[in-house]
Amino acid sequence: MHETYNSDRLKLSEPNRASAAINPRLGIVGGGQLAKMTALAGLQLGCVVVVLERNHHSPAANLASHSLVGDWDEPEDLLRLAGQADVVTLENEFVDAASLGALEAGGHALFPTARSIALVQDKLVQKQTLATAGLPVPRFCAVENPEAVARAARQFGLPLLLKARRNAYDGKGNVTLRSLEDIAGAWQKLGGNAGNELFAEAFCPFVKELAVIITRGRDGATATYPLVETVQRDHVCHLVLAPAPVDENVAQRALDLARRAATAVGAVGSYGVEMFLTAGGEIFLNELAPRVHNSGHYTIEACVCSQFENHVRAVLGWPLGETRMVAPAAVMVNLLGDQKAVGRPVGIEQALAVPGAHVHIYGKAMSGAGRKMGHVTALGTTLAEAQATAQRAAAWIRFGEKI
Ligand SMILES: Nc1ncnc2c1ncn2[C@@H]1O[C@H](COP(=O)(O)OP(=O)(O)OP(=O)(O)O)[C@@H](O)[C@H]1O
Numbered sequence: 001m002h003e004t005y006n007s008d009r010l011k012l013s014e015p016n017r018a019s020a021a022i023n024p025r026l027g028i029v030g031g032g033q034l035a036k037m038t039a040l041a042g043l044q045l046g047c048v049v050v051v052l053e054r055n056h057h058s059p060a061a062n063l064a065s066h067s068l069v070g071d072w073d074e075p076e077d078l079l080r081l082a083g084q085a086d087v088v089t090l091e092n093e094f095v096d097a098a099s100l101g102a103l104e105a106g107g108h109a110l111f112p113t114a115r116s117i118a119l120v121q122d123k124l125v126q127k128q129t130l131a132t133a134g135l136p137v138p139r140f141c142a143v144e145n146p147e148a149v150a151r152a153a154r155q156f157g158l159p160l161l162l163k164a165r166r167n168a169y170d171g172k173g174n175v176t177l178r179s180l181e182d183i184a185g186a187w188q189k190l191g192g193n194a195g196n197e198l199f200a201e202a203f204c205p206f207v208k209e210l211a212v213i214i215t216r217g218r219d220g221a222t223a224t225y226p227l228v229e230t231v232q233r234d235h236v237c238h239l240v241l242a243p244a245p246v247d248e249n250v251a252q253r254a255l256d257l258a259r260r261a262a263t264a265v266g267a268v269g270s271y272g273v274e275m276f277l278t279a280g281g282e283i284f285l286n287e288l289a290p291r292v293h294n295s296g297h298y299t300i301e302a303c304v305c306s307q308f309e310n311h312v313r314a315v316l317g318w319p320l321g322e323t324r325m326v327a328p329a330a331v332m333v334n335l336l337g338d339q340k341a342v343g344r345p346v347g348i349e350q351a352l353a354v355p356g357a358h359v360h361i362y363g364k365a366m367s368g369a370g371r372k373m374g375h376v377t378a379l380g381t382t383l384a385e386a387q388a389t390a391q392r393a394a395a396w397i398r399f400g401e402k403i
């Protein structure tokens with residue numbers, strides 16, 4: 001939904017105007033929790049933060065020195081944001097790369113670049129880019145119609161993943177096909193009939209899902225965070241275990257793949273790299289996110305410099321911070337909504353009473369089934385200890401009453 005601008009709202013208040021004259025102005029496209037945590041890191045470093053979102057009630061809007069209501073896909077709205085910022089960055093990969101190209105053409109600094117976003121936001125192009133760079137990905141192919149899906153099933157075997165090329169998140173653009181009879185329904189569900197472009201991907205029989213946050217500077221310098229294990233429930237990230245309980249050899253290979261993947265897509269800023277580990281110890285890349293990532297939220301408390309701070313440093317061209325952990329183990333539990341309800345957290349007092357639990361509430365106006373509403377991180381001397389603390393606190397929190 002597109003809301004119109006209220007020009008009075010767009011005027012900077014006087015103190016902010018003074019601050020904007022001397023401090024770097026960071027523009028963020030999107031105002032969700034990733035923008036909020038990035039804004040917090042930017043504010044710590046003295047940045048003035050400006051956010052562009054589709055409505056006034058975004059989690060990041062309260063923190064921003066200045067927030068614009070507009071449409072990410074409108075080059076004109078992006079240019080308004082860029083006009084108020086020294087550097088523009090993104091909290092999601094759904095902004096049309098061609099619109100972003102208009103910013104660069106207008107001489108504005110955009111990181112990640114429109115080219116890098118273009119290589120990542122279309123998951124088929126992303127897979128082709130990674131495969132061309134010699135990186136291991138599950139076998140995949142474009143599918144133009146249900147018959148092509150059936151051919152892919154014969155070639156790659158079942159189960160088979162049918163995925164949307166664009167705009168997928170939290171598993172919403174994926175269907176796992178277990179038999180040829182599932183094809184028609186999956187094609188319909190993913191909007192194949194409505195012109196959504198899809199691709200097919202071989203099922204990867206993973207024993208663990210792994211992820212790495214990598215920050216790459218404007219000069220190509222990289223900083224990698226520890227390898228983590230992510231545990232998904234209904235295709236949504238539920239738990240993150242840091243460091244991943246795997247052999248050192250697996251961790252080294254995973255970090256190397258993350259570096260090569262980030263280079264292949266010309267990353268600047270913090271990127272999430274999702275991977276599969278098989279029983280035989282092979283690692284396959286699942287997908288990249290050209291932005292800070294849920295698997296790196298633990299870095300706020302558990303690492304010397306968080307993925308958010310390193311993202312701000314990278315896009316501003318500043319030196320990258322240290323990524324090492326400050327405790328032997330950390331676990332993050334996502335707080336997911338379980339129903340459509342107002343976003344007010346219930347049980348937060350009890351959660352805050354759990355020693356060692358770091359509670360984050362994103363401040364979303366509305367909750368919904370599976371919606372990411374907050375998270376809890378705990379550090380520990382072991383993963384089991386950290387997990388017990390984080391889950392004890394998380395178990396208290398619910399969002400709103402049914403409406
Ligand atoms: N090839 C595959 N083989 C087995 N499982 C898969 C495969 N691809 C995806 N999955 C499962 O589905 C989950 C979501 O897939 P994917 O990461 O492609 O989608 P997404 O919508 O971008 O999700 P998210 O936003 O949570 O990253 C994966 O984390 C994994 O559990």
Ligand SMILES: [Mg+2]
Pocket residue numbers: 274286287
């Ligand atoms: Mg994913």
